Amino acid sequence: MAAKAASSAPFLQSRAAATAFDTAIFNATREVVALRVPVKRCAAFMKSLQGCLLNYPRMRNIVTDEASADNSTKLLLLSDKLKDVSELPEAEAQFVSAEGVGNTKFSFDLDYTYYGADECFKKLLPADIEAPASFETIGHVAHLNLRDSHEPFKHVIGQVILDKNRGIRTVVNKLGSIASEFRTFEMEVLAGVDDMDVEVKESKSVFKFNFAEVYWNSRLQQEHGRLVAKFSNKDVICDMFCGIGPFAVPAGRKGCTVHANDLNPRSYHYLVSNCKANKVEDKVTCYNLDARAFLAQLVADNVAFTQVCMNLPMDAVEFCDVFRGRFDSWHARGIALPTVHCYCFSMKEDFGGCKEDVLTRVEKALGCPLDRSTVTLFQVRDVAPKKLMMCVSFPLPPACAYTDSVAAEAAAAAAAAAGGGGATAADGAKRGRDEAEEAAPDAKKSATEATTAKA
Numbered sequence: 001m002a003a004k005a006a007s008s009a010p011f012l013q014s015r016a017a018a019t020a021f022d023t024a025i026f027n028a029t030r031e032v033v034a035l036r037v038p039v040k041r042c043a044a045f046m047k048s049l050q051g052c053l054l055n056y057p058r059m060r061n062i063v064t065d066e067a068s069a070d071n072s073t074k075l076l077l078l079s080d081k082l083k084d085v086s087e088l089p090e091a092e093a094q095f096v097s098a099e100g101v102g103n104t105k106f107s108f109d110l111d112y113t114y115y116g117a118d119e120c121f122k123k124l125l126p127a128d129i130e131a132p133a134s135f136e137t138i139g140h141v142a143h144l145n146l147r148d149s150h151e152p153f154k155h156v157i158g159q160v161i162l163d164k165n166r167g168i169r170t171v172v173n174k175l176g177s178i179a180s181e182f183r184t185f186e187m188e189v190l191a192g193v194d195d196m197d198v199e200v201k202e203s204k205s206v207f208k209f210n211f212a213e214v215y216w217n218s219r220l221q222q223e224h225g226r227l228v229a230k231f232s233n234k235d236v237i238c239d240m241f242c243g244i245g246p247f248a249v250p251a252g253r254k255g256c257t258v259h260a261n262d263l264n265p266r267s268y269h270y271l272v273s274n275c276k277a278n279k280v281e282d283k284v285t286c287y288n289l290d291a292r293a294f295l296a297q298l299v300a301d302n303v304a305f306t307q308v309c310m311n312l313p314m315d316a317v318e319f320c321d322v323f324r325g326r327f328d329s330w331h332a333r334g335i336a337l338p339t340v341h342c343y344c345f346s347m348k349e350d351f352g353g354c355k356e357d358v359l360t361r362v363e364k365a366l367g368c369p370l371d372r373s374t375v376t377l378f379q380v381r382d383v384a385p386k387k388l389m390m391c392v393s394f395p396l397p398p399a400c401a402y403t404d405s406v407a408a409e410a411a412a413a414a415a416a417a418a419g420g421g422g423a424t425a426a427d428g429a430k431r432g433r434d435e436a437e438e439a440a441p442d443a444k445k446s447a448t449e450a451t452t453a454k455a
């Protein structure tokens with residue numbers, strides 16, 4: 001494998017060892033019993049003896065019989081548990097004797113290339129060290145999140161993953177937790193080439209980026225698709241923390257008008273190039289701003305967005321105060337308020353606890369209660385034990401979006417349209433805002449549609 005020049009990635013700390021272990025330890029010769037079967041009877045033998053065959057993964061049970069000059073027979077390899085045909089169970093023994101075939105010994109060599117990753121780990125790791133259960137694939141990069149106990153074996157683990165997974169050319173291990181503002185993380189190369197420039201296909205879009213420079217999570221593929229499926233081609237999307245475009249690009253392909261923003265200049269760079277590569281540069285306008293400034297700019301520019309996407313789960317809820325009192329001009333122009341899709345983490349005991357936690361925090365940030373009959377909570381994935389990633393979707397409440405006098409006017413108009421008392425509704429909006437500021441969780445117990453699914 002030819003090594004590429006080192007990438008300019010800021011966080012790569014070490015190079016993989018050239019060879020992590022001596023593969024000769026896998027070399028072995030096996031000898032098994034083989035039946036000398038006429039070619040035309042092979043299928044019948046396979047069927048009658050199926051429980052007694054060698055059945056090694058990635059190996060054929062029938063091999064060439066080198067002793068057959070006219071190729072009229074093949075060797076059928078029996079289980080390595082049998083030392084002799086006399087050890088066959090009764091029914092199988094009767095079948096073999098009725099067919100009157102001869103038998104012989106067959107030996108073959110095994111080496112490292114034969115074994116699967118699990119078998120290699122069993123041979124290479126101490127019995128009390130569990131092999132890593134899974135890894136994330138980002139193009140040609142396998143991304144592991146190893147435990148402390150794996151530290152002495154990390155290069156061995158990396159090498160096996162590299163060798164046993166077609167398409168993987170680089171194996172990296174995450175160091176520490178995602179803490180940076182741009183949600184990138186330190187990583188070390190365990191095996192393969194030090195090349196973080198990846199190409200990923202997701203929902204018919206192609207994304208090229210440097211995995212060390214920007215945020216990407218292949219485990220969110222389903223969630224990206226779920227949300228984009230909710231949009232119609234009439235929607236105008238405001239993607240406040242867009243990364244390199246996994247919501248924005250497919251939404252653009254769908255025909256939506258998209259305004260996509262990310263604070264990381266490298267994310268912005270790849271967003272622009274990915275929009276071009278996927279031919280949606282006419283549908284997606286790209287911004288490199290702080291999310292608050294971005295939202296302010298869209299409102300100032302009279303962009304009437306219908307959907308807001310906020311995928312910054314650590315902090316997005318707290319960003320919801322950016323909507324407060326910002327949309328009076330929309331009311332004057334008769335523009336409907338958008339639906340907000342806000343991602344967040346919650347660490348409560350169960351889904352019910354997480355739901356209440358999230359809604360209370362959103363209401364506090366909005367400064368008013370949500371009409372919970374209009375809220376959807378979707379469980380995106382278990383990030384860690386007792387840590388859920390959720391998406392809360394809600395129509396932006398007028399009591400948040402408008403300043404008090406416009407909120408009262410809007411509530412009165414809505415009540416009049418519904419044939420009710422305007423003053424009561426307006427008072428309600430104001431009272432709700434005051435209540436939310438006190439953030440009393442007990443006041444909010446009405447029905448919220450809760451959808452659970454594991455990504």
Ligand SMILES: C[S@@+](CC[C@H](N)C(=O)[O-])C[C@H]1O[C@@H](n2cnc3c(N)ncnc32)[C@H](O)[C@@H]1O
Nearest residue numbers: 181182215241242243262263264290291311312
């Ligand atoms: C969790 S990632 C999500 C990216 C993308 N939406 C996705 O699903 O892959 C959050 C993104 O928010 C960006 N970000 C962090 N703080 C920001 C801010 N204050 N304003 C705008 N973007 C920000 C990060 O650079 C990162 O790309």
